[in-house]
Amino acid sequence: MAKSWATLGVDLHLDPTGTGTGTGTGTGTGTGTGTGVRRGLTDALRDAVRTGRLAPGTRLPSSRSLATDLGIARNTVADAYADLVAEGWLTARQGSGTRVAERAVVPPTDTTPPRRLRSRPTYDLVPGTPDLAAFPRTEWLKAARRALTAAPYQALGYGDPRGRVELRTALAAYLSRARGVGADPEHILISAGISNGLRLIGTALRARGSRAIAVESYGLTAHWQILAEAGLRTRPLPFDQLGTNPAQLTDEPAVLLTPAHQFPMGVPLHHDRRSAVVDWARRTGGLVLEDDYDGEFRYDRQPIGALQGLDPNHVVYLGTASKSLAPGLRLAWMVLPPSLMEEIAKAKGGIDTCGVLDQLTLAEFITSGAYDRHVRAARLRYRRRRDTLVEALAQHAPDVHATGIAAGFHAVLSLPPGTEQSVVQAAAWQGLALHTLSFYRHEHAVAAPLDALVVGYGTPPDHAWAGAVEALCRVLP
Amino acid sequence: MAKSWATLGVDLHLDPTGTGTGTGTGTGTGTGTGTGVRRGLTDALRDAVRTGRLAPGTRLPSSRSLATDLGIARNTVADAYADLVAEGWLTARQGSGTRVAERAVVPPTDTTPPRRLRSRPTYDLVPGTPDLAAFPRTEWLKAARRALTAAPYQALGYGDPRGRVELRTALAAYLSRARGVGADPEHILISAGISNGLRLIGTALRARGSRAIAVESYGLTAHWQILAEAGLRTRPLPFDQLGTNPAQLTDEPAVLLTPAHQFPMGVPLHHDRRSAVVDWARRTGGLVLEDDYDGEFRYDRQPIGALQGLDPNHVVYLGTASKSLAPGLRLAWMVLPPSLMEEIAKAKGGIDTCGVLDQLTLAEFITSGAYDRHVRAARLRYRRRRDTLVEALAQHAPDVHATGIAAGFHAVLSLPPGTEQSVVQAAAWQGLALHTLSFYRHEHAVAAPLDALVVGYGTPPDHAWAGAVEALCRVLP
Numbered sequence: 001m002a003k004s005w006a007t008l009g010v011d012l013h014l015d016p017t018g019t020g021t022g023t024g025t026g027t028g029t030g031t032g033t034g035t036g037v038r039r040g041l042t043d044a045l046r047d048a049v050r051t052g053r054l055a056p057g058t059r060l061p062s063s064r065s066l067a068t069d070l071g072i073a074r075n076t077v078a079d080a081y082a083d084l085v086a087e088g089w090l091t092a093r094q095g096s097g098t099r100v101a102e103r104a105v106v107p108p109t110d111t112t113p114p115r116r117l118r119s120r121p122t123y124d125l126v127p128g129t130p131d132l133a134a135f136p137r138t139e140w141l142k143a144a145r146r147a148l149t150a151a152p153y154q155a156l157g158y159g160d161p162r163g164r165v166e167l168r169t170a171l172a173a174y175l176s177r178a179r180g181v182g183a184d185p186e187h188i189l190i191s192a193g194i195s196n197g198l199r200l201i202g203t204a205l206r207a208r209g210s211r212a213i214a215v216e217s218y219g220l221t222a223h224w225q226i227l228a229e230a231g232l233r234t235r236p237l238p239f240d241q242l243g244t245n246p247a248q249l250t251d252e253p254a255v256l257l258t259p260a261h262q263f264p265m266g267v268p269l270h271h272d273r274r275s276a277v278v279d280w281a282r283r284t285g286g287l288v289l290e291d292d293y294d295g296e297f298r299y300d301r302q303p304i305g306a307l308q309g310l311d312p313n314h315v316v317y318l319g320t321a322s323k324s325l326a327p328g329l330r331l332a333w334m335v336l337p338p339s340l341m342e343e344i345a346k347a348k349g350g351i352d353t354c355g356v357l358d359q360l361t362l363a364e365f366i367t368s369g370a371y372d373r374h375v376r377a378a379r380l381r382y383r384r385r386r387d388t389l390v391e392a393l394a395q396h397a398p399d400v401h402a403t404g405i406a407a408g409f410h411a412v413l414s415l416p417p418g419t420e421q422s423v424v425q426a427a428a429w430q431g432l433a434l435h436t437l438s439f440y441r442h443e444h445a446v447a448a449p450l451d452a453l454v455v456g457y458g459t460p461p462d463h464a465w466a467g468a469v470e471a472l473c474r475v476l477p
Numbered sequence: 478m479a480k481s482w483a484t485l486g487v488d489l490h491l492d493p494t495g496t497g498t499g500t501g502t503g504t505g506t507g508t509g510t511g512t513g514v515r516r517g518l519t520d521a522l523r524d525a526v527r528t529g530r531l532a533p534g535t536r537l538p539s540s541r542s543l544a545t546d547l548g549i550a551r552n553t554v555a556d557a558y559a560d561l562v563a564e565g566w567l568t569a570r571q572g573s574g575t576r577v578a579e580r581a582v583v584p585p586t587d588t589t590p591p592r593r594l595r596s597r598p599t600y601d602l603v604p605g606t607p608d609l610a611a612f613p614r615t616e617w618l619k620a621a622r623r624a625l626t627a628a629p630y631q632a633l634g635y636g637d638p639r640g641r642v643e644l645r646t647a648l649a650a651y652l653s654r655a656r657g658v659g660a661d662p663e664h665i666l667i668s669a670g671i672s673n674g675l676r677l678i679g680t681a682l683r684a685r686g687s688r689a690i691a692v693e694s695y696g697l698t699a700h701w702q703i704l705a706e707a708g709l710r711t712r713p714l715p716f717d718q719l720g721t722n723p724a725q726l727t728d729e730p731a732v733l734l735t736p737a738h739q740f741p742m743g744v745p746l747h748h749d750r751r752s753a754v755v756d757w758a759r760r761t762g763g764l765v766l767e768d769d770y771d772g773e774f775r776y777d778r779q780p781i782g783a784l785q786g787l788d789p790n791h792v793v794y795l796g797t798a799s800k801s802l803a804p805g806l807r808l809a810w811m812v813l814p815p816s817l818m819e820e821i822a823k824a825k826g827g828i829d830t831c832g833v834l835d836q837l838t839l840a841e842f843i844t845s846g847a848y849d850r851h852v853r854a855a856r857l858r859y860r861r862r863r864d865t866l867v868e869a870l871a872q873h874a875p876d877v878h879a880t881g882i883a884a885g886f887h888a889v890l891s892l893p894p895g896t897e898q899s900v901v902q903a904a905a906w907q908g909l910a911l912h913t914l915s916f917y918r919h920e921h922a923v924a925a926p927l928d929a930l931v932v933g934y935g936t937p938p939d940h941a942w943a944g945a946v947e948a949l950c951r952v953l954p
Contacts, residue, residue, distance in 0.1 A: 087782040088751035132630040153609040156803035192830040274565035326633035328833035353669040356805035
């Protein structure tokens with residue numbers, strides 16, 4: 001290799017196929033012509049500048065000289081130089097040749113702290129995630145094939161901020177049938193999870209001038225956080241054995257509730273209070289946000305229909321595929337009072353932000369009946385797990401009382417007063433991930449603190465459930 | 478049918494299979510027992526209350542009496558009543574029997590104005606959407622099957638706010654190879670389109686206290702709108718034949734640019750200006766937002782590498798599948814300076830908001846080589862369309878000059894001064910949807926207005942392109 005080339009100190013990878021690599025194993029130098037060679041030379045030079053092997057200000061050999069060294073066409077070298085001048089790596093000035101640009105190129109500085117190495121717990125009993133091992137992959141792929149084959153190509157473009165009409169139509173029928181929701185496709189909006197839906201509502205309420213929202217004394221910190229980020233202070237309502245008490249609702253513009261199955265306490269909202277909250281909304285023009293996260297999963301009686309049916313003009317119904325299928329789909333839905341649709345669509349940015357392929361697939365999954373079959377099978381599975389848990393508790397931990405187990409896939413285990421911390425520590429030693437009830441308690445909650453665990457029975461796969469229950473019983477008093 | 482039942486005036490649909498309908502054709506009354514009957518009765522009563530057929534305050538027949546009428550078990554009626562009391566449709570008070578709740582149930586009021594009936598244009602030449610008819614459905618479904626089959630079930634849970642690691646890894650390799658981007662998977666974040674990415678960056682900048690951002694004189698109103706909604710005033714930089722001039726960048730915390738192919742003007746940013754903008758960022762600690770929306774599509778020479786490679790600490794690279802595959806995927810990516818990752822992940826809400834299935838599929842699509850093949854085929858197709866357009870203009874509209882056509886899939890057609898409005902009107906009559914250049918001009922743009930059209934050649938399918946060009950030539954002066 002002649003001097004002018006060697007001086008560059010460049011690893012040149014020529015790729016005659018034209019796909020280029022820029023890194024990796026070289027395929028020799030000095031062979032081939034055209035695009036592949038030019039690409040290889042450009043990549044090699046860029047890398048050399050980027051990594052500092054070619055220092056700022058370095059004068060490059062003339063294109064004629066380098067071409068001779070490499071046994072390639074002079075134009076190829078000239079083109080590569082021109083590309084790199086255009087990109088800003090090199091400079092070309094009349095009379096001073098081609099040089100490495102004077103800016104010192106620095107590698108990216110990583111200022112993120114190293115992630116803590118957390119070992120995965122042996123059993124994950126944190127509530128909120130369904131049994132992902134039971135995700136109906138084959139059925140889903142079949143639905144995806146049917147949906148994508150049938151979709152008009154225009155469906156793949158920029159979409160309606162409300163989401164695909166196929167999904168909204170399927171949901172309107174399903175929600176009316178399964179949850180007593182009064183919905184038509186025009187008033188449904190698809191969001192990337194309920195949290196994303198709450199963000200949109202929070203943004204819309206803030207844009208209306210609202211500054212606060214009533215919430216429950218127990219719930220998801222993440223939801224309160226989202227509302228706070230939207231500019232709304234969250235004020236918790238009192239909670240007792242009849243559920244959240246709406247009597248203290250005053251001039252808040254909205255209240256966020258989980259009427260069918262209070263999260264995490266598990267009680268359904270008492271019918272007097274269902275009526276009272278709707279009456280409040282109608283009287284004051286307030287808005288009820290009904291988070292129906294796991295309304296499909298009720299074991300001992302008919303599911304309680306949605307509050308929304310009582311007054312579609314004052315209740316926003318929020319449902320999700322995160323519990324019935326998988327959170328990773330990031331598909332949830334809101335049934336909105338018609339007057340609110342425009343504001344929410346605006347908060348969503350005026351375009352759809354959820355992938356259409358999954359929307360079309362879920363629509364097909366619902367209308368084909370696969371969704372009903374899946375929910376039915378999941379309901380049976382969770383019910384079995386719940387029964388295993390309840391039996392094990394009765395046998396091994398008679399002092400622990402499980403509540404909120406008529407629905408959903410988590411239970412609240414009331415502990416003898418003063419034992420919570422020792423149980424949590426024992427659980428950590430046993431490789432059990434679980435949350436205490438206080439984790440879900442609003443900092444301004446109007447309810448006496450209780451020693452209790454919130455135990456999810458969705459996450460461990462079926463085969464691990466017996467082991468999880470055994471481990472849990474070992475740490476209970 | 479006996480009196481007490483007939484008085485209710487209820488369409489009762491009993492569904493012995495237990496799936497229930499609540500609406501639709503009835504399957505007879507008085508037959509079957511158990512869940513299906515109870516469900517049918519509950520649905521029918523709820524519908525009757527909802528629609529007002531059972532007026533508020535109406536006293537219902539006793540459960541014994543109704544059961545006799547219907548020939549079903551008394552408990553079934555009692556259970557249905559209990560369900561509806563729990564849901565708030567009915568009230569049950571000691572001594573006054575079961576009544577329809579006093580709240581008047583009102584149907585949802587639709588206040589949204591009826592959508593204007595817009596006929597679809599014969600030819601859509603609005604830029605920004607690729608050829609959706611050429612979306613590689615079969616290859617995509619194959620990739621989806623491989624990806625979903627291979628994914629660990631944990632991948633379907635709540636995810637990393639940055640997006641799936643499989644996709645970030647595939648993108649890091651692809652962007653380095655194809656666009657000269659210095660990226661590692663740790664510093665890539667997936668967003669629901671570039672607009673969603675800009676929203677996240679805007680939110681993060683606003684949270685840092687920024688109040689303004691520099692933009693180009695020509696660009697997408699939607700992007701400026703997003704930044705404005707995040708609380709950032711947009712200030713346009715001057716534009717001339719070398720592209721956007723960064724000389725007037727001062728104390729803005731950031732600038733949004735389309736360096737590889739100015740949108741919509743089509744020129745690449747001159748190399749002196751590429752250097753200048755990076756120098757500015759380095760000197761002031763500013764941030765360059767590099768919107769590389771169609772960087773893969775360049776026809777007459779090698780693609781211009783990304784600006785980001787010059788300084789990964791000061792440039793945010795934004796790329797997207799919206800132009801290379803389809804906007805409906807809602808998948809875009811940002812390569813972030815490491816120092817910015819935490820703020821952006823926070824703005825995203827701390828969880829992933831993009832569907833994992835499409836992310837896993839795109840990762841598989843890229844690593845299998847299908848993405849490269851698709852982009853190559855699309856590049857050939859758009860190049861042919863562009864050549865057809867340029868030839869037709871030369872022949873039929875010699876006064877119209879096409880620029881910005883070395884890359885992408887739109888062209889700027891400069892019109893003789895004073896002819897823009899008449900061309901736009903003629904286009905409307907011909908069923909041609911197209912935009913004028915002024916549509917993309919910032920209201921405070923520092924550039925002389927030009928009479929010009931921005932013509933996209935992505936949207937019409939292949940078979941319609943010749944007709945679209947013909948129709949276009951008919952309306953040009």
